[in-house]
Amino acid sequence: MTAVRESVAPIRTITLPRSGRALDALVCGVYLAASLLLYHGLWWGGPSGRYLVDSGQDQRQWEWFFAVTARAVAHGENPLTTTLQNHPDGVNLMANTSMPGLSIPLAPITWLFGPSATWAIVLTFGLAATAAAWYYLISRHLDVSRPAAALGGAFCAFAPPMISHANAHPNLAVLFVIPLIIDRLLRVAGGLRPIRDGILLGLLTTYQIFLGEEALLLASTGIALFAVGYACAAPAAARAALRPLARGVPIGAALCLVLVAYPLWWQFNGPQSYTNLLHGPAGNDLAALTAYADRSLAGDIDVSSRLSLNRTEENAFFGWPLLLLALALVVALWRTALARALAVVLVGATLFSLGPEIILNGEPTGIDGPWRWFGQLPLYESVLESRFTMVCVPVFGMLLALGAQAATRTRDRRIRLLWCVAALQALVPLLPQPLTTQPREATPAFFTDGTWRHFVGSGRAIVTVPLPDPSDARALSWQVDADLGFPLAEGYFVGPFGPDRLGGYGAVTRPTSNLLREVRDSGKVPEVTERDRAQARADLAFWHADAVVLGPHYQENALWSTLELLLGPSRQTGGVWVWDVRGGNGRAADARDGGAAGAG
Template sequence: MTTAREAVAAAREAVTAPRALGLARTGRIADTLACTAYLVASLVLYRGLWAGGPAGRYLVDSGQDQHQWEWFFAVTARAVAHGENPLTTTLQNHPDGVNLMANTSMPGLSIPLAPITWLFGPAATWAIVLTGGLAATAAAWYYLISRHLVVSRPAAALGGAFCAFAPPMVSHANAHPNLAVLFVLPLIIDRLIRLAAGLRPIRDGILLGLLTTYQIFLGEEALLLASTGIALFALTYACVAPAAARAALRPLARGLPIGVALCGVLIAYPLWWQFTGPQSYTNLLHGPAGNDLAALTAYADRSLAGDIDVSARLSMNRTEENAFFGWPLLILAGAIAAALWRRALTKALVGVLVGAALCSLGPEIILDGEPTGISGPWRWFGQLPLYESVLESRFTMVCVPVLGILLALAAQAVRDAGDRRLWLSWCVAALQALLPLLPQPLASAPREPTPAFFADGTWRRFTGPDRAIVAVPLPDPSDARALGWQVDAGLGFPLAEGYFVGPFGPDRLGGYGAVTRPTSQLLREVRDGGAVPEVTEDERAQARADLAYWRADAVVLGPHANREALRATLDRLLGPGVPIDGVWLWDVRAGGAARAG
């Protein structure tokens, strides 16, 4: 039976021995080749976004999220340039504003990359964050696996590639960099391993606190998911290897409080602003969003073996294909677990895999679209603080690195066995499991041009300082093009309403978009239905009141499929508009009259 002293010695050897190997020349060459391959793979994935320059391309499957993210990058860069608070802005949802810390503005990258945004625009920042971030995520997992889990660099490279380019990661890579750019998480785990080894607990505790703080500024939801996976691993590992767990407690007890205290000090004000500042909200509610059980074994839309009809039926949308591992990979993972079951590490990884997968199924397990009547653990787990705001289907993202590590462990075990037949069998099985999952390049299309009214600066003639433009259709989660128009106008004016997360109702529950006013609701109905309504005098009075609330100087109708219906409705509400530089304009300033000349 392993004693506590032996467990500590083994943990220290696991930390120091692979590190010594990494200093070897062959190791450095392998590291360089792996990182280069990851970058090339990421560039291939985003080749459509880079074709002809990011400013002219749009990721088709991102919905309206690319508009939102480019706006986040642009407004943060503006705040840095003007010395403003990067945690809030009134450039959207004027005059109430947006709590940027309570949104996924990703200041951990949007602030340091502000010079890129200034020089090349937010579209370039968006492309760099996605492409570089996904490659960095693969490299970080490769580092963790090669330094702590396997000696074989090819085995580690395989694991790192899966961790970054698995179907759930590729799905979020369309639109959610906060859930796809995860290079800090493996570094946090690396520091926890070093802490448990007890080599330099104070230094490692400080670094852990700094890394955790930085991850909060990259994505809090990803940190919550990772923390849950780490907790599942720790609990399972403590059950299957109690001596090693007890040996790790003392150094962890020395270093963890230091990391927690440091992180708490650094993040205190931003979190205070997020949860109690202007436009903060209590939690983000949503309906049941668990994975269909059939999604675990199906293939994602962008996978080589994907079927768009199947993935559409089994997921919320193309940015939330959070499972889709395919039968062959799950069977292979089961075979690996059985072959390596004697290891405590394998048992702990399986515990995380099963626990996260069960949580992802939601409060009631659904099979191929049909409720089974069987409750999942999320029925109780999802009521915990913070977790009620998480889409439970995303818990399968915790499974991704577990599967990547199992693949790396298996490749190392096969290599160590030195059996050629076993090696050939492994290659065949791995190809059958992974080849169907290979991602296809993400779909992109030419970006719609911004109307000249915004791009050429005509808007300056019709709005004053701190006065808003009401862009029609008003920006919301279903149509956020106006955010791009505002960015191309240099963020020179605030917009009414928008696409963000903010408070709704007296309980300040989180929701997407602004609290709609009667006029914006009327215009949305016309936008979606195309029918011109009868407009009453009360609705005209309400329109004047809403414009006063928004502090608007101009109403601008941009391109839209139902543009004529929207123009007729606005004419009935506000009087005749005039065409000017690709838009229709209603000058609603006191005594204002729009002139095309």
Template structure:
């Protein structure tokens, strides 16, 4: 077999076998540059169309409906990181949530690789603008990066590469995470890492390429460690399969890989040593994040996602955790097409290795026990063993179908090129019809948005400053948690001028420091959550009042604030019984709990 070569490089020793006649691609002509620009422009237009509701009227006034509370959390991450940069503070930690214990930002998905360099956007236009920019440009950049990898190493046809790149960024799992999880949707660095691995294997400049590999891997760690783990698992499935079917190429590449990857790993290890130490052993670190069984239902592989053109909300709701975790939903026509492409191109080592990744990742995604249309089969999947390993125990196993996304995109590109080279027009026509049938139902609809709720004037106009001293917290009711994080937006709109009690983040629970969502609740916050959920004012005892005073002292609170809420009357009645009568001010109810405060003295 021939070798994988860089499009602009002269011939070099064989590295990774590829399809025939693709190892000596010419230097990129002007027409190729035009094609590249057209592809990237199309990807950006597609991303803008996907997020048109977010940009309409300005991101500050719109909210992605299916993001739940995650958009509030991400905007808070962007805001608090920008504040840390502006004040020269440690961007890996903060006490602005979960006061006074704080939050380990490195142990959360704060994406410092983007939140730090984009801090000027946050300063000038606010975190909602940063959120919109990250999602829109990030998704377009992800498509462009996969297009670059496919066009430079796998196919000569620019249209075929463009098709593959588009699928890699706009496939149903990607669109699902594009509602709420930029760490799993903004993946433009991963194709660049793979590109550098291929170059290292080629052996032309393994040390230089190894250094770049280390820098790219470091950057990806600051964008999303889970995505890097998923990609590394896919590479771990690809490499041994490739070595088995192309042992000669593997032996030729091994010395170069040993040198280049060794250099990259050493460099990356030095650069991330302190941040990872902080993440795993620093304040508010945790050991692992346990989710429980979260595998894909086998039926989800052939179904359609809610936001796909052929989606059915009832089906997707039944087969997924929520709209941000529709991690399969490829539709049966695409899977049949992928099998057909694999069979047609089975002679190549690349196709065989891709098939191994596709099957392996899909099996991992099914979880410890195979579920078919909601029914347990009693058949154990490979995740039962893999999920026990360090790091993997913190991953939602259903997300392993995201490893399948670029594999399917590459297979589509390979199939498109093979069909385009076919001499028989009937084959090209058949390919066009089949691809349309497979991909048209998967086309994403624009993501749903809604107007934001206005921030109460108490926070927006600075009234809060009259009731809170430096370093003292405001207790918002209900206290922020994964179910209701509106207080994070109020705090951001107040300029992050005060810390909040509790919050929405990942932190440690119990003596074993197991990771969980939100803060360790105290008795008073738990009581208020029960009122929020049930709408009933409870009997309040002297012991409850004493506990409330103790909890407020722990939080170092100067004020308790009840904002607009569906259960406002029940919550207000409970707080009146706990703290005395509150006063209305700036669109909220206030209990001034400072010594000698004007409200809440009873």
């Protein structure tokens, strides 16, 4: 059985009849409805009041990115950098996942409705658009019906790895440009209009760089694996594609490089840039391939937690039935070059995802994976290797579309029944459950009613306690709710560490921030010396701080007592404790605006 157009030419574009436009619209509507159902908790009662539980601190970070970019657009500032976090050194936004390709055009939404609305829109409509884009690619380049393509497109957007990242990583979940890049690359290979298609390919690649470079790197690796597999399976077709590719791709690459030259220079050489983002081994546990993700219908949170880094990095979890079904489809379609090329992508991407040493159920096997060598290449050393199984997602989607089409074409009812049973067994356990949300913590009135303005001068910072970091970034939300009126000391972002400028999460910490974090983690008030007080004064001067603010916190008493010993008496106003440190003496100023001095 076959469901693929085979010829000596590369995979061809299929022109679908106009009569199917209504079905296209229906399919896209179903995708949007599914995405709304997935995120209904985020929309219920308004995005500004809801928080995705499994996003950790990432939702706060992303909303901050959207807010800061919208502010830059409104004030005509450089959207690639800011000093509103990590004051005074700042943050290189191009070297972070700020997604200017969406945060800039959606700035009016952020101005009118706030960054929480932008966050909800990007996730909800972005996931639906991703499904629609894969549906478009599959229906145009594989000889399958629209319903079969709809099944493939749905899997590409709602597969377990996608749902995992849909909690917190729009740069890895909103991938609607990737299928369009592949579509245009196939059109270049087709040779009809290689120059025009090459220009469009360059523009699409440029846009994807401003949406997410890591996703582009993963996709490029998958495309390279596919090209190798297809060239081996159909050398004549591959040779026929070389000439138009040699004409169109260089033009697209040159155009892309011209357009992104300055942003990429800023990313790698601008203020607060870093050389690469180092991390420890982060390969998929081999057992994760056959298990089920936390948010899947058949998921087991204990199993998924044991086999993954966290709930936003469940990058495999396809389950045994899907793997067996994919294997059966590859075998059934093996005589087609497409099936063999897709098999190369599956095997190659999976091997990369296993990391430098293959792990099984948490135990090292002593067997090296290809990532031990491949992961040392430039750019790849910054990638979490477990994410390479995301490259397998569209491959599974295409195989499902091909299988569905082959089953509908056969006249053998037993094969149709077998397909239905196998597909249901493979896909029903993977159905995603709606993402969990909870009410958002209220921002203290100190920030929302403008009280902070009485304590902070223009361009001067507030030191929130505990200082924001990857484990607690609530201060970013407080700053956003204060209309970004003041910069923050330290923060949650990726920046350089040490003389080699290696990338890391959060700021280079100061002694005072380390002391306060120890109190936060232990709940114990340390013995504060005069040396600690002198260091606090030096750190406040480094941060250009006018005020230290302690908001509601489960270790509030211990933190308050420590700050009293470091800085002197405080005052309570607007639901927070404030130490006015203007003048650099590190002692609280007399109460202003009618507030009474606070007492522990």
